[in-house]
Amino acid sequence: MKNIWVPLSGQMAQLRKVETIANNIANANTAGFKRDELVFKEHLTALTEKGQNSGDIHLPNKEFAPEDFYHTQGQENAMVKVEGSFTDFTQGTLKPTNNPLDLALFGKGFFEVLTPYGVRFTRTGHFSISKDGEIVNERGFKLLSAQVEKSQGGDDTTSNIESRVLKVPTNLKKLSISKEGELFTDKGLAGQISVVEFKDPHALRKQGNSLYANNSETNTFTQAQKTAVHQGFEEGSNVNAVKEMAELIKANRHFENIQKAISTYDNISGRAVNDISKF
Numbered sequence: 001m002k003n004i005w006v007p008l009s010g011q012m013a014q015l016r017k018v019e020t021i022a023n024n025i026a027n028a029n030t031a032g033f034k035r036d037e038l039v040f041k042e043h044l045t046a047l048t049e050k051g052q053n054s055g056d057i058h059l060p061n062k063e064f065a066p067e068d069f070y071h072t073q074g075q076e077n078a079m080v081k082v083e084g085s086f087t088d089f090t091q092g093t094l095k096p097t098n099n100p101l102d103l104a105l106f107g108k109g110f111f112e113v114l115t116p117y118g119v120r121f122t123r124t125g126h127f128s129i130s131k132d133g134e135i136v137n138e139r140g141f142k143l144l145s146a147q148v149e150k151s152q153g154g155d156d157t158t159s160n161i162e163s164r165v166l167k168v169p170t171n172l173k174k175l176s177i178s179k180e181g182e183l184f185t186d187k188g189l190a191g192q193i194s195v196v197e198f199k200d201p202h203a204l205r206k207q208g209n210s211l212y213a214n215n216s217e218t219n220t221f222t223q224a225q226k227t228a229v230h231q232g233f234e235e236g237s238n239v240n241a242v243k244e245m246a247e248l249i250k251a252n253r254h255f256e257n258i259q260k261a262i263s264t265y266d267n268i269s270g271r272a273v274n275d276i277s278k279f
Contacts, residue, residue: 032123033237107227112194
């Protein structure tokens with residue numbers, strides 16, 4: 001009953017798909033969330049040159065086994081597996097909030113924030129001012145200013161990163177942010193928000209809480225970024241809830257159909273054991 005592994009591999013792949021779609025739907029209302037999608041790969045074993053079995057049964061000169069009579073050319077070793085997953089970085093819809101510290105990005109860029117684990121990148125732009133005057137997101141991660149050229153600023157050490165944390169007076173009366181990310185208070189220019197664009201955004205790794213990690217400095221663009229910062233807006237998720245629900249129903253049906261095939265294999269195996277025991 002080696003054939004049972006063929007539908008079982010498909011069922012495991014469908015289970016991963018169900019989990020991925022369910023996560024997309026759960027974050028349909030999460031600001032800045034980008035949906036994930038799986039890529040499947042089928043591993044098939046080639047038949048004869050004509051693409052068909054010859055139909056001949058060759059009787060071996062030894063103790064017989066089932067595979068000696070039914071030549072499958074390894075089809076029982078076929079399988080389906082999840083080749084990988086990728087994130088869909090298409091632009092989400094911008095929604096007005098009228099909160100001066102709600103920022104939305106229109107373009108391919110990411111906000112740069114400082115977390116306890118180092119610098120991370122996010123599309124979520126819900127910020128506030130801490131008691132120390134630092135601009136932080138909902139989890140207290142600090143928004144960073146644009147990085148100076150390495151030829152001038154040297155290595156980006158921990159002390160240099162801390163110096164890039166954006167700060168504003170705690171008693172400010174006015175706060176405005178241009179589309180280029182320039183931050184102005186009633187006392188003038190307070191800093192430049194760091195918005196980073198990547199050559200290959202798919203090289204970023206999701207780390208939860210809408211954060212991404214970049215493991216290669218060469219993946220970032222050095223020229224001026226083209227992403228616009230919109231003050232008083234939030235970027236909605238790029239999840240189409242209706243489409244995802246339809247895909248979830250389809251994946252569940254595929255999962256159930258594969259389960260029926262596995263149950264059939266199990267019944268055949270059970271009947272074979274019972275019938276053989278009668279002889």
